[in-house]
């Protein structure tokens with residue numbers, strides 16, 4: 001059980017969906033003269049902390065950018081280590097996920113994963129499918145552009161088959177065709193390790209998302225900093241491109257909309 005100090009938060013105005021670009025594992029390790037893989041191992045502990053904190057806060061959706069389409073180009077030793085960590089994480093956390101009502105979904109090209117990882121992932125998805133306190137979207141072999149390409153291909157096939165009139169394609173149609181169809185768009189994106197980039201994460205989904213960037217490296221990102229990010233989010237004025245008085249801020253920015 002995570003001890004969260006929520007005194008800086010208005011717990012009635014939390015985001016519905018938090019997305020995270022977990023960056024800086026390699027640098028964390030290099031600063032300590034360790035191998036990059038040690039950094040990923042420590043990063044796995046931050047994953048557990050953030051999942052459990054999100055559950056405890058009652059935030060219903062969390063997306064974690066765990067492995068990008070570009071990450072396949074890393075040295076095979078590092079790719080294998082990341083795959084092993086993902087498999088072990090799923091295997092060891094499943095009990096806690098069941099106890100905590102956590103549902104796991106995979107977002108990305110899971111066909112590219114080694115079969116042992118895919119099996120573990122499919123098993124976790126199947127076993128947790130009826131849990132409904134927190135949905136964790138594990139973005140693996142994920143790329144935002146690829147996600148859009150797949151969605152367009154699917155819609156094009158439906159049009160070609162006469163099942164869809166192009167005139168009926170709207171934003172909701174596209175959102176429903178993306179890998180993240182089971183979730184609302186993120187309200188808050190957290191990126192660790194200081195980089196001011198989206199790095200081909202949720203390109204469509206982040207249109208109106210508030211972005212919080214911290215210099216903290218992912219292995220050091222734990223519950224206290226998470227609360228700081230959420231408090232910062234609560235200080236923002238979300239306008240969705242409108243003027244202040246018309247902004248549906250309380251409607252779309254916070255839970256219970």
Ligand code: FPP
Pocket residue numbers: 022023024025026027028036040041043044047064065066067071082085086089138193218
């Ligand atoms: C970025 O750090 C992080 C990754 C590429 C992988 C994220 C993986 C984990 C946090 C561990 C396992 C995941 C789960 C879901 C259990 P980087 O290597 O790019 O760091 P750098 O920018 O300092 O090199």
